[in-house]
Amino acid sequence: MSTGLYIHVPFCVKKCLYCDFTSYPFNPHDARAYLKAVGLEMRLYGKLLTGEEREVSSLFIGGGTPTCLPAGELIDLIKDIGDVFKLLPGCEITVEANPGTIAREGLAQLAEVGVNRLSVGVQSFQDKLLKVLGRIHDAGTAYKAVQAAREAGFENVNIDLIFGIPGQTAGDWQETLRCAVQLSPEHIAVYGLQLEEGTPLERAVARGQLAACPEDLELSMYRTAIDFLPGHGYEHYEISNFARPGKQSVHNLKYWLVFPYLGIGAGAHSCLRGRRFSNETSLELYLDKVFRGEYPVKDWEVISERMAMAEFMFLGLRLLQGVDLGLFNRRFGKRAEAVYGSQIARLAAQGLVEAGEGRLRLTRQGLPVANRVFREFV
Amino acid sequence: MQWDKDRIRNFCIIAHVDHGKSTLADRLLELTGSLSGREKTEQVLDRMDLERERGITIKMQAVRLIYRAGDGREYQLNLIDTPGHVDFSYEVSRSLAACEGALLVVDAAQGIEAQTLANVYLALEHNLEIIPVINKIDLPSAEPDRVKKEIEDVIGLDASGAVLVSAKSGQGVEKILERIVANIPPPAGAAKAPLRALIFDSHYDPYKGVIAYIRVVDGAVAKGMQVRMLATGKEFEINEVGFFRPALSRVNELRTGEVGFIAASIKNVKDCQVGDTVTEASRPSSVSLPGYRKVTPMVYCGLYPMDTVDYESLRDALEKLKLNDASLIYEPETSEALGFGFRCGFLGLLHMEIIQERLEREYGLGLITTAPNVVYRVTTAAGETFDMENPSKLPPVGKLDYIEEPFVKATIMAPRDYVGAIMELCQERRGIFTNMEYMSVNRVILSYDMPLSEIIYDFFDQLKSRSKGYASLDYEVAGYRQSHLVKLDILIAGEVLDALSSIVHSDKAYFRGRHFVEKLRGLIPRQMFEISIQAAIGNKIIARETVKAVRKDVLAKCYGGDITRKRKLLEKQKEGKKRMKQVGNVEIPQEAFMAVLSAGD
Numbered sequence: 001m002s003t004g005l006y007i008h009v010p011f012c013v014k015k016c017l018y019c020d021f022t023s024y025p026f027n028p029h030d031a032r033a034y035l036k037a038v039g040l041e042m043r044l045y046g047k048l049l050t051g052e053e054r055e056v057s058s059l060f061i062g063g064g065t066p067t068c069l070p071a072g073e074l075i076d077l078i079k080d081i082g083d084v085f086k087l088l089p090g091c092e093i094t095v096e097a098n099p100g101t102i103a104r105e106g107l108a109q110l111a112e113v114g115v116n117r118l119s120v121g122v123q124s125f126q127d128k129l130l131k132v133l134g135r136i137h138d139a140g141t142a143y144k145a146v147q148a149a150r151e152a153g154f155e156n157v158n159i160d161l162i163f164g165i166p167g168q169t170a171g172d173w174q175e176t177l178r179c180a181v182q183l184s185p186e187h188i189a190v191y192g193l194q195l196e197e198g199t200p201l202e203r204a205v206a207r208g209q210l211a212a213c214p215e216d217l218e219l220s221m222y223r224t225a226i227d228f229l230p231g232h233g234y235e236h237y238e239i240s241n242f243a244r245p246g247k248q249s250v251h252n253l254k255y256w257l258v259f260p261y262l263g264i265g266a267g268a269h270s271c272l273r274g275r276r277f278s279n280e281t282s283l284e285l286y287l288d289k290v291f292r293g294e295y296p297v298k299d300w301e302v303i304s305e306r307m308a309m310a311e312f313m314f315l316g317l318r319l320l321q322g323v324d325l326g327l328f329n330r331r332f333g334k335r336a337e338a339v340y341g342s343q344i345a346r347l348a349a350q351g352l353v354e355a356g357e358g359r360l361r362l363t364r365q366g367l368p369v370a371n372r373v374f375r376e377f378v
Numbered sequence: 379m380q381w382d383k384d385r386i387r388n389f390c391i392i393a394h395v396d397h398g399k400s401t402l403a404d405r406l407l408e409l410t411g412s413l414s415g416r417e418k419t420e421q422v423l424d425r426m427d428l429e430r431e432r433g434i435t436i437k438m439q440a441v442r443l444i445y446r447a448g449d450g451r452e453y454q455l456n457l458i459d460t461p462g463h464v465d466f467s468y469e470v471s472r473s474l475a476a477c478e479g480a481l482l483v484v485d486a487a488q489g490i491e492a493q494t495l496a497n498v499y500l501a502l503e504h505n506l507e508i509i510p511v512i513n514k515i516d517l518p519s520a521e522p523d524r525v526k527k528e529i530e531d532v533i534g535l536d537a538s539g540a541v542l543v544s545a546k547s548g549q550g551v552e553k554i555l556e557r558i559v560a561n562i563p564p565p566a567g568a569a570k571a572p573l574r575a576l577i578f579d580s581h582y583d584p585y586k587g588v589i590a591y592i593r594v595v596d597g598a599v600a601k602g603m604q605v606r607m608l609a610t611g612k613e614f615e616i617n618e619v620g621f622f623r624p625a626l627s628r629v630n631e632l633r634t635g636e637v638g639f640i641a642a643s644i645k646n647v648k649d650c651q652v653g654d655t656v657t658e659a660s661r662p663s664s665v666s667l668p669g670y671r672k673v674t675p676m677v678y679c680g681l682y683p684m685d686t687v688d689y690e691s692l693r694d695a696l697e698k699l700k701l702n703d704a705s706l707i708y709e710p711e712t713s714e715a716l717g718f719g720f721r722c723g724f725l726g727l728l729h730m731e732i733i734q735e736r737l738e739r740e741y742g743l744g745l746i747t748t749a750p751n752v753v754y755r756v757t758t759a760a761g762e763t764f765d766m767e768n769p770s771k772l773p774p775v776g777k778l779d780y781i782e783e784p785f786v787k788a789t790i791m792a793p794r795d796y797v798g799a800i801m802e803l804c805q806e807r808r809g810i811f812t813n814m815e816y817m818s819v820n821r822v823i824l825s826y827d828m829p830l831s832e833i834i835y836d837f838f839d840q841l842k843s844r845s846k847g848y849a850s851l852d853y854e855v856a857g858y859r860q861s862h863l864v865k866l867d868i869l870i871a872g873e874v875l876d877a878l879s880s881i882v883h884s885d886k887a888y889f890r891g892r893h894f895v896e897k898l899r900g901l902i903p904r905q906m907f908e909i910s911i912q913a914a915i916g917n918k919i920i921a922r923e924t925v926k927a928v929r930k931d932v933l934a935k936c937y938g939g940d941i942t943r944k945r946k947l948l949e950k951q952k953e954g955k956k957r958m959k960q961v962g963n964v965e966i967p968q969e970a971f972m973a974v975l976s977a978g979d
Contacts, residue, residue, distance in 0.1 A: 006939060192932070219930045239932060255939045269939040276942050301942060311941060314948065350906060370932040372906065375948040375955070 002057035002088055003049075003272075004254040007038060007077070008265030009066040010283060013101060017134030017204075020196035022267030022281045023064045030283065034266075035073055037290040039080045041264050044295060046084040053260070053272070056085045058092045058251035062119075067097040071106035078113045087114070092250040094119055094158075099145035100137035107152035117156040117249075118149045119187075125179040126172050129165045132210070134200070139179075146183045156247060158187035163225070164218040165193050166201075166210040173221045174228070181232040186247040190225045191240050192218055219368055226367070239318050239362075239370055256315045258308070266296070274303050305332065309339060314374035317353070322361025336360070343376040379444060379452050384564045386635045388593065390458045390473055392498055393483035394491040394850065398513045402483060402545035402554075403441075403457060407624065409552055410443035410455070439579070440476075440591050440637045442621045447559045455558060456621075456637035458578065458593075460497070466725060467854075468673055471500055472578040472653050475669055476593035476637060479507040479562030481554065482529070486512045486520035486542075489528050489821065491850035492791040498533055507562045510540035511554060516547060524818075532817040565595075565635030572663040573597035573605070575632075575640075575656040580647050582702035586618060588644035592656060593637050595667060600631035604659040605642065608666045612649045613659050614642035647704045673705040675723025676784070676855070677730055677750045677834060678767040680711060680877060681737070682719030684744030684959060684968070689718045695741040696720060699733060706733060711768065715875045715961045716746055721767055724750075727834060746959055748877045749974040752831045755782040755858050770876040772865045775916060781881070782858040784830040787812075790841065792849035794820050799844040807832035808861075808883060827856065831881070866891055868898070869912040869919075871964055880974050890974075891921040897973045899923040902966055903954075909964055 011026040011034075024030065046054065059081065066074060074095070081087070094117040095110060107118070122142040124130055130138060137145075142159075149157050159180055163173050180188055195202040195212065204210045213221075226236055234242035238256065241249065254261050263270045266286040269278045277300035280286040289296040303311070309332055316323030328336040337344060344360065347353045352366035352373050366373050379385075393399035443455040460473045474480065480501045484490055501508060510529050512522045522542055529537040541557060543550035579591040592599070599605065599619060606613045620628040621638035632638045644650045653670035657663045683692045696708050707723035724730040730750055737743050756772065757763045757779045766772060772781075788809070792800055797814075801824070804811070809826035817823055833853065841849050864887050868878035882890050891913030898911045902925050913921040933944060958965035 192930075194933070215929050222930070255941065261939055263939060269941070271939060271941065278940065278942070299942075307945070311945060314945075315941065352906075368930045368932055369906065369928055371948065371951065372928065372931055375952045378945060378948040378952055 002055045003053055003085075004058045004060070004251050004259060004261035005056045005081070005085060006251070006261060006263040006265075006268055006270075007059070007061045007066075007081070008263065008268040008279075009061060009063040009069060010034070010266045011068050012063065012065045013068050013098070013136050014134070017132070017201040018193060018196065018199050020199050021064065022283075024283055026065075026068045028070075031069055031073065033287060034283065035069075035077055037287050037296075038077065038265050040290050040293075041296060042080065042084045044290075044293075045262060045264070049262075051086075054085050055088055056081075056091060057088045058094075058254060059087065060094045060096075060251040062094075062096045064096075065098045065101055066095050067101040067106070071103075071109050074106075075109055075113050078110075078115065092117055092156075094249070094251060096121065097145065097149075098135075098137065099142040100135070102145040102148055104148040104152055107148055107154070111153045116154070117158065118154045119158040119160065119189075120145055120149065120185075122146075122159040122180070123162045124165065124168075124172075125176045126168075129168055129172065132165055132167055132201075133162065143179075143183065146185065156187070157185040158189060158249070159183065159185045161188065161190045161225075162193050163190060163221040164213040166205060166212060168213060168221075170217065170220060170224070173224060177225060177228050181229070181234075186244045187249060188229060188234055188242045189240055190222075190229075190242070192222060222368055226364075237320050239320075239367060253319075256318050258312055258315055271303075274308075276301050276303060308332070309336075310378045313340065313377040317360070317362055317370070317373060320361065322359035324359055325355075326358050340377060347373055347376060379454060381633045381636070383567070383569065383633075383635045385451060385453045386456070386564055387453060387479065387558050387562045388456045388458065388477045388565060388635070388637055389479040389481060389558055389562055390460050390477045391481045391483055392460065392494060392501060392508075393513075394485065394488070394494045397483050397485040397488070397491075397494070398545045399483055402481075402511070402513065402543070402551070403459065405545050405548055405551045406443060406455075406457060406555065407441065408548075409555060410445045439624075440622060440639075442623045442627075442637070444623075445555050445559070448556055449559075453559050454636070455555070458637065466729070467496070467500075468671065468725075469579065469652060470497055471504075471669060472576070474501050474504045474506060475667070476576055476578040477504075477506055478565060479509065479558065481511050481558075482508050482533075482535075483511045483513050484525050484529065486514045486522050486525055487517050488848075489525050490532055490791070490817070492789050492823075492852040493850055495532065495791065496789070496852040502533075508535055509554070509557050509561055510535060510537045512540050512542050513545050515542045516544040516549065528818050528821065532821075532823075567594070567634040568596045569598070569634040571596040572661045573599055573603075573656065573658040574663045574665070574667060575599055576667045577607075577650060577652055577654050577656060579652060580650050580704075582647055583641070586641040586643070588647050588650045588701075589639050589641050590644075590650050590656070591637075591639050592632070594632050594634055596634060596663065597658070598631050598633040599640060599656065599658075605640075605656050606659045606662055607650060608655040608657060608663075609651065609670050610649055610654060612644075614644055614649075616640050616642045618642075646701050648700075651704050673725065675705065675707050675753075676726055676830065677724045677752060678721055679724075679730060679750040680713060680716070680719055680746075680748035680768065681708070681722050681734070682713065682716040682746040682748075682877070682959075684746060684957070686717050688743055691741065692720065692737070692743055692745070695737050695743060696722070698741075699736060703733075705729070713748075713770070713877045715877050716748075716959065719746075723767070744957070744968075746877070746968055746971050748971050749880060750834055751881060752784050752829075752834065754863070754881060757781075769865060769881045770879045772879075772881065780860050781863045782860050783863060783881075785827050785856050785859050786830050786833065786853040787856045788826045788828045788833065788851060788853040790824045790826070790849055790851050791817065792822060792824070792845050794822050796845040796849060797822050797824065800824060800841065800849060803837075803840055803844055804828065807835075807837055828853075829859075829861065829883075830855070864915050866894070867914045868894065869910070869914055870898075870902075870966070871909050871962060872912075873962060874914075875961060875966075877971055878974065887915055888920050891915070894974055895921045895923040898970055899925055901970045901973055902964070903958075904928045905963075905965060907963070 010022045012023045093115045096119045125139040127138045205212045229242045267281040277297050279296045280298045286296045391399045440458045445453050458473045460470045526537040574596040575592040575594045577590045601619050603616045618641040655667045708720040711721040754766045756766045804826050809828040813825040815823045862884045864884045866882045867874045895911045908927045909925040911923045
């Protein structure tokens, strides 16, 4: 089974107000040290992994903001990867980009070294909402970024959109969706805004400076997306993801189908050889460990069979096609109906899941309350 | 040390909960060399973890100190520990009966509290020699002279010779030991007479059976002796005799005036009850020691396993706790909502909480506790009278004649400034004012007749908060009185949930119902459907609230493959769900069943 490779670039021009990921303000000195460490970490795994495990069918360079690195360094990084891992033919290579950090020349260079998918964090087409989120770009810049990607030759572009932003109206959201389909990307991800604890946005809401989006409005925005995007040629294939036929995200599918993946860089997560592990999130600790020749792993756990079955179910149910019950049987040597019989029956009776053609899937009613379904399996 | 009745002193310490009894006991043990450095770390008389956490002593224990006094002779001092809470006043009276003297410990800053006063009166009834000790004299706010005067004015004791100490630093503590030797009389009792020993405490030990703490009043008790309990008539052969210092020491016999323990492979504490008299089977005394009485529970609640499969485990656990606690009473009952469980009787609310926590902590049981209630006396239209321990058993109004409820005589002590607030509180709680006395210029004693049920409803917390913590409370049961009471039912999703029914005074029914449903709305989590919560008296709905359905609960982000975090989040939600009881379709959290307690006011 080929591996998914994730590389984390923990730098941003400025951290967004809703973000709780690992990210530091960009400076050239830290970035150089970091990329050197990433190279070293990859070589550590190069020695550890078997030839088959080093075969990569999807590469995702995410962040942070990978495109806040100078193009030359990003390109060196991608070349470095090729020294350790074998990028299989047809490998999906995605780079995450902030519209405020995209220049056409840089994009062309990325395309030249094999990057074939660009994921652009557009988030919204209303400047007032981009301001609430603390994004560094405006809507106009987002348009230009996607155009630049096209001009640089990218034929597979994703844009991320956020709904449920404080102050966002149903009309704002409909307009954002219309603008998105006008740009005609291959893939659209729509995320309900999560107010993560400790983020400036969460604190502003807690202090009453901003009003959180009412639950019913957020739900109707989600429904709008589900109804609108398929009508414009985007298949709703995962709770938050829509794609043109054949353009589903290969890399993200690995998370949902519980395939092996390796994460390199500060705060990156891996799932390999029956274990899940994650790296040091602090840049200092990460660099420290790598430069001492150690694996920069912070936490790890062995996935028990019970956990593996639970993950198979709740991750697989994120996909609209549902979980493949036959595959469950082949993977675990028992039938999902035997392990989760009473849960499945109860959820089906509530109309939240349905079975058919050897699969179990969320119903339209189950989608917005998916956590209620998932927790039955853990 | 040879037995010499004249060199025995039996005493206890009377103190309010946080006036430093345990610390003082530790100092006494240290000074008499009873405590090694290793043991010194904790307050040794408080044995159970729970007690330590709550800073109170539930189970008494007696410790023997050997003290070489200023006169150059060694004395055997037996310190008998007493519980410090109103729930355990019977046990206090038994331990006082085992003593000739008492240290009255009063906080130099706070002065006398109601509980202390009640216990001092008990001690005076038992003719104990009382040595006033004023503790915490090193506090900046200490006012030893004011406290002395208070002791004189309120109790009528000469406090001029009160010992001034700081148990914390050890200052003055040695003087207490000299005063014990000098002032407390040695035990009376006839050494040659048939055995009479008072059981003042007992606990169950899984290896030895019941360990009875005794005070030998007449004669002697020895290993191998066949003894009889005068009240229960049960006979046992003594297989172990000893005392604690605080480590266990075995001896062949305990003689007149001595304090220690006996073990006789007794399987159940109910065969060896506190207050009973131990005598020799072959040469019995026919005269019981005074004061024995059967304990009666004051407060009842339902205990149900969260998970119905735990019913047997709960029964076994209650059985085991009962071995150690004769005052715990339980019998099976069935609730339509909660299934099979037990109705349990307790000495008071604290006792109830302790049992509940022990069941959860020591036996790992998930429990649903229904709100506690008192025992109502119900007279039906047909003229029958019965005691009702469960509110859901109240007959319909048509078949009722009247209901009586237990009243208590409540004594509240507080600084003068809070009298208004306290009187207001007592009024709200249907209290009937009987008396007000000044203890000193600033401190007042208020007396009320109050329904016991009103004291159960967070009265003590309210009293503390309205008096900034300065008021203290003591009460004793004072018979039944007729009241206009009604049953308040709670309907969840249209169905009466029997475990939430309570008996309330009709004047307060609307108010309580209103608050209760509001409280429940906050406690019952949103579910996949709308849930109505209603309060009703008979067929009349008096309050209604709604828990709205969950519309959206989904995590979108799945970046970077952090599945562990997602899974843990789901696990946490599921864990929360486990603490819910499924009643019909509705998941109801544990706390909801107790919510009626703090509903209102």
